[in-house]
Amino acid sequence: MLEPALLPTPLVDCTDEVFARAGVELRLKRDDLLHPSVPGNKWRKLAPNLAAAVEGGHRRLLTFGGAYSTHLRAVAAAAAALGLESVGLVRGEELAGRPRNWSLAAAERAGMRLEFLTRAEYREATGRAETDAEAGDGGPWRRWEPCLVLPEGGSNALAVTGAAAIPAELPGLGGRDVVCCPVGTGGTLAGIAAALPPGARALGVAVLRGGEGYLEAEVARLHRAAYGREFANWRIEHGHHGGGYGRVPAELAAFAAGFEQRHGVPVELRYVAKLLAALAGLTAAGAFPRGTRLTAVVTGLPDPV
Numbered sequence: 001m002l003e004p005a006l007l008p009t010p011l012v013d014c015t016d017e018v019f020a021r022a023g024v025e026l027r028l029k030r031d032d033l034l035h036p037s038v039p040g041n042k043w044r045k046l047a048p049n050l051a052a053a054v055e056g057g058h059r060r061l062l063t064f065g066g067a068y069s070t071h072l073r074a075v076a077a078a079a080a081a082l083g084l085e086s087v088g089l090v091r092g093e094e095l096a097g098r099p100r101n102w103s104l105a106a107a108e109r110a111g112m113r114l115e116f117l118t119r120a121e122y123r124e125a126t127g128r129a130e131t132d133a134e135a136g137d138g139g140p141w142r143r144w145e146p147c148l149v150l151p152e153g154g155s156n157a158l159a160v161t162g163a164a165a166i167p168a169e170l171p172g173l174g175g176r177d178v179v180c181c182p183v184g185t186g187g188t189l190a191g192i193a194a195a196l197p198p199g200a201r202a203l204g205v206a207v208l209r210g211g212e213g214y215l216e217a218e219v220a221r222l223h224r225a226a227y228g229r230e231f232a233n234w235r236i237e238h239g240h241h242g243g244g245y246g247r248v249p250a251e252l253a254a255f256a257a258g259f260e261q262r263h264g265v266p267v268e269l270r271y272v273a274k275l276l277a278a279l280a281g282l283t284a285a286g287a288f289p290r291g292t293r294l295t296a297v298v299t300g301l302p303d304p305v
Contacts (some may be wrong), residue, residue: 002050002081005035005043008169011295014263022283023290028265029166029179029267029297031102037081037115040300041181042074044166045159045218046150052080052158053148060085062118064126067095068223068246070300071153076112086112087144091122102304106295113144125211126152155187155218163191167200170295175199178288180279181297182207182271183236184245186215188220202234205278207271209244233239246270252277268302275299 010030019026021224024026038046053061061079072088079086088107096116100108103122108114108137115123150156166188167173173196181188183204193202206215215236219245223230244250256273267273279294288294 001035002078003039005038005047006033009034011082011170014265014296016259016262016280018280019294022286023292025293026279027293027295028263029065029170029224029295030248030265031166032266032268032298034303037077037207038074041163042070042154042300045187046074046078046155046162046190047110047120047157048162049150049154050082053084055080056148058146059150060087060142060177061142061150061257062087062089062145063146063154064089064091064122064152064220066091066246067101068102068303072107073103073110075150075154076107076110080301081110088112088114089122089125090114090116091119092116092123093118106146109203114286116143121177144239152183153185155185155190155222156266157222159232160222160226164195166192166196166297167195173197173200176291177201177293177295178203178296179295180205180275182275183211183215183219184271186218188297189234189301190219190226191230191264192297193219194223194227196233200233203220204234205240205275206236206238207245208272209241211241212238218225233241237278237282240274242274242283250275255280263291265298266302268300271300272298 004058012028014026014028016026034040035043061084063075063077074135076086093116177200179192180203181192183189185205189204220230241247252273255277256267256269259276275296280295
């Protein structure tokens with residue numbers, strides 16, 4: 001049985017000098033506290049997919065991720081709690097013969113079967129999974145059929161509707177509000193933007209290098225898949241990725257440590273630190289008018305190792 005989620009998650013004011021000096025309010029939506037084994041946006045995106053899997057009588061989930069994928073660990077834990085099998089297709093054939101890192105070992109302990117793909121095979125597999133269809137046409141997952149395929153990062157139409165619950169937990173949103181989140185695959189940003197009331201805006205901070213255009217197209221695609229239309233109340237900042245996915249330069253690590261020390265909030269480095277550092281930098285540069293209220297969605301926990 002999957003433990004219940006903490007909903008709504010806490011919403012806390014965060015008084016920080018760089019924002020106060022610019023006349024900008026900052027508050028934190030603590031989705032990192034949402035669930036002990038499926039935290040943050042992983043719960044938001046997985047919950048409707050898991051419900052659909054159970055309702056549809058599926059016994060096996062298949063999904064994708066890199067060597068330190070939080071998504072793989074979350075799917076493994078959730079599937080085990082629901083009595084489902086899980087399979088993870090992992091980017092990097094060279095990892096197959098190496099000792100498991102802590103993240104892949106945690107997924108395996110939860111019962112996930114891992115299969116390691118070359119990067120070319122991985123690109124092909126994840127591209128085909130974006131159709132949001134049940135596997136049944138062979139390909140990289142042939143040996144695991146029948147299975148329900150969840151795309152990389154869990155971002156599909158159902159995931160967008162799950163993330164759309166976030167604005168409903170933010171009372172009083174209006175024209176001065178910007179709801180902000182990190183962007184890896186676009187599902188969380190798509191859900192937030194779709195559910196905002198008139199006047200409020202969504203801001204995503206890309207954690208990938210070179211995602212200009214591609215990530216915008218992905219968010220628009222997810223909007224069409226989930227709602228049959230596109231939305232114009234969001235944008236993505238691309239200059240705060242720290243060198244690329246998984247890269248944490250010393251300056252970013254120092255910012256995260258200082259923020260955690262000042263506010264007592266554990267800061268995950270690959271996503272949340274980039275979001276918070278981007279908001280601080282944009283605020284200091286005058287990107288937000290005085291009176292703006294920023295809500296930063298804390299999408300996950302720091303790595304345990």
